[in-house]
Amino acid sequence: MGINKTAGILSIIIGLIFIVFPMFSAGLVSVIVGLSLLFFGISAVFMGWNMRPAFNGLSIVAIIIGILAIIFGFLFLFYIDAVSFLIGIQFYIVGIIMIVFGITGLISKMTKISAFSSILVLIMGILLIALAAFAMNNPIYIAIVIGIVLIIEGVGLIIEN
Numbered sequence: 001m002g003i004n005k006t007a008g009i010l011s012i013i014i015g016l017i018f019i020v021f022p023m024f025s026a027g028l029v030s031v032i033v034g035l036s037l038l039f040f041g042i043s044a045v046f047m048g049w050n051m052r053p054a055f056n057g058l059s060i061v062a063i064i065i066g067i068l069a070i071i072f073g074f075l076f077l078f079y080i081d082a083v084s085f086l087i088g089i090q091f092y093i094v095g096i097i098m099i100v101f102g103i104t105g106l107i108s109k110m111t112k113i114s115a116f117s118s119i120l121v122l123i124m125g126i127l128l129i130a131l132a133a134f135a136m137n138n139p140i141y142i143a144i145v146i147g148i149v150l151i152i153e154g155v156g157l158i159i160e161n
Contacts, residue, residue, distance in 0.1 A: 018147030041069030098125030
């Protein structure tokens with residue numbers, strides 16, 4: 001089994017876990033957001049590294065976004081107490097990362113399936129920013145949206161190969 005299919009299956013499983021078992025506390029949501037950003041960041045770094053020969057500028061953008069996502073992931077993981085009052089900002093940060101990730105994927109990917117998954121990630125990022133304005137007091141939506149995005153990316157990785 002190829003690495004993309006393995007990553008796709010893992011992404012779908014993690015996405016389903018996020019959707020089926022929603023979190024009830026800000027601390028747990030911070031951990032889930034941190035882990036999600038870590039996976040998202042690692043994925044972006046690998047995507048940027050793999051497209052490096054063909055799209056030099058886009059690969060650098062993807063790697064930078066990946067590194068930023070990894071940094072924010074570690075911040076959300078290890079500074080739970082400091083982040084608990086910033087849950088609304090998590091929506092914005094994750095939404096912006098998803099939008100940039102979706103746009104980068106749209107520009108760099110050539111197949112219809114990968115372009116479609118990039119469009120869905122872009123739409124989910126926009127939806128997440130909209131949710132930030134309306135759901136500051138209910139951070140459970142971030143885990144559900146990230147779960148949906150992980151499933152979309154996982155299906156895209158599986159179908160692509």
